[in-house]
Amino acid sequence: MSFLSRIMVLKSRAHFNTGGRGSAPSAGASFQGTRKKKSAQAKNRVGLLIAGFTVFYCVIGGRLVQYGMAEPLTTSSILPPDRLLASRPDLVDRNGEVLATDIRTVSLFAEPHKIVDADEVIEKLSTVLHDLDVKGTYSKLKSNSRFQWLRRQLTPKQQSQILALGIPGIGFRPEKRRFYPGGPTAAHVVGYVNIDNRGVAGMERYVDNQGLADLAAVGMTSSQPLEPVKLSIDVRVQAIVREVVTTAIQKFQALGAGGVVMDAHTGEILAMVSVPDFDPNNPAEGGEEGWLNRMSNGTFEMGSTFKSFTVAMGLDDGKMNLQSTFDARFPIRIGGFTIKDFHGKGRVLSVPEIFQYSSNIGTAKIADAVGIEGHKAFLEKLGLLTKMKTELPEVAQPSQPRTWKKINSITISFGHGVSTTPLQTAVAGAALLNGGKYIPPTFLPRSREEADQIATQVLKPTTSRDMRFLFEWNGVNGSGRNARVPGFNVGGKTGTADKVVNGRYAHDKNFNAFLAGFPMDNPRYVVLTFIDEPKTDKGNGAALAGTSAAPMVKDIISRSAAILGVKPKFGKDGSALLVSY
Known part of the structure; x- marks a missing residue:
């Protein structure tokens, strides 16, 4: 074997020899x-791969938890999409007619960091949005924010026209807009919402206060339709009252006017109007005068309508009855003031005559017989001195003297010295006619059984019976004649109050009201109208309640009684007269 061959053999053996020194080579062990x-x-x-993936997914999971627990970033005025599309419940009248509903719309926004040429954007948008605020829009487009609203709630036509302009850096966001099919018909009852679809006034605000606003604040609202909220008003009667009130304010060139129709046994408000008013679809056009709900949020001296409560107080206290008489021959002088009658008879008057002739002297003597504390307590029982409780947020606090003296009690007996709301006066008037029960007013449906559970007996049933007689007596023989409607037996009491101007009563500026009920044999409804500073037909001087407020009641009842389900009665026994032609 050559030398080279021996070296190769030795190398091969060394490769397979894995044993220790001196051990025998083993191929299996190698x-x-x-x-x-x-x-x-x-x-x-x-193991390294598993550890790497574990660390990677732990980092991702940790970041997800961090993002989930972080507060949402507020960018400009943008709201989360689910809140932008959150539904409000429809508002419907007692018969299911829609008063307020949601419609889908879009709003225009810009992302300033994507805008290249702000001037070009404004120039193009101005071709579609002709009332665009150029200066304000330019400031938004040049700001450092990443989101800015440019126009809320566009029409479909405006959206398509802006899309056709092909402007980079702007877009559209879906929203919901509140729509009021009746416009101003029930403005002060329904109320309105702001640009973010949140209730600002009326029953819209009431709905938010019941929890809808809180749910929206935490993002728990839904885009799904909600159950409608049914109101107590009847939109047919509402439209009639508004037309009558609007006609009166134009006819008498008055500052304001209003009317309410109320169920005397349930407290339901079937119609309530205050004019000037506004269109909830565009509330800004109404201005401050239109926003004021004079029926529930305006306080006025209600004049001689308060004599109804003074007479009821005397009857209920037992100080007198319908056969009692009071000396009304001479004026009353007290505290430097002289109390006299507007159309004095100069003789002793019975209680029905005091009511019929609206005697200040006779009413003052009734109040004096009851006493100051009894007078104040009686008005408190009727809810005339405290803030009224109802669903409508716009409710004013009545005003009264800080300390009641005898002069205060006397003047308040005929409607001067206490300012209250017309709606409160109607509610107190219902207690005079429905058997003596005070029932808080409501703008939601309420059954008679439900009303009886919350009613408070504030008058004797006999007192209510006597007041029904006096209302009818005045309707037939007194200042309520202009409110009579054939077949419906309307009774009531006028109130003509001089307004206070610069601390003094102005005899040429009146606040006129008429408190009525019908049918007086079994009153079902209370109607109150008022008109602020009416002028005579000739345009000078002040019109009286009998010629301004009372005819408004007549028009309302004659047109709405059938809708309210009241059947007319004719003839002495109430049966229909049969006439052959």
């Missing part, structure tokens, strides 16, 4: 060691 080494390397690699 292969077993190589296999273990490769297996260990593979396990190490897999």
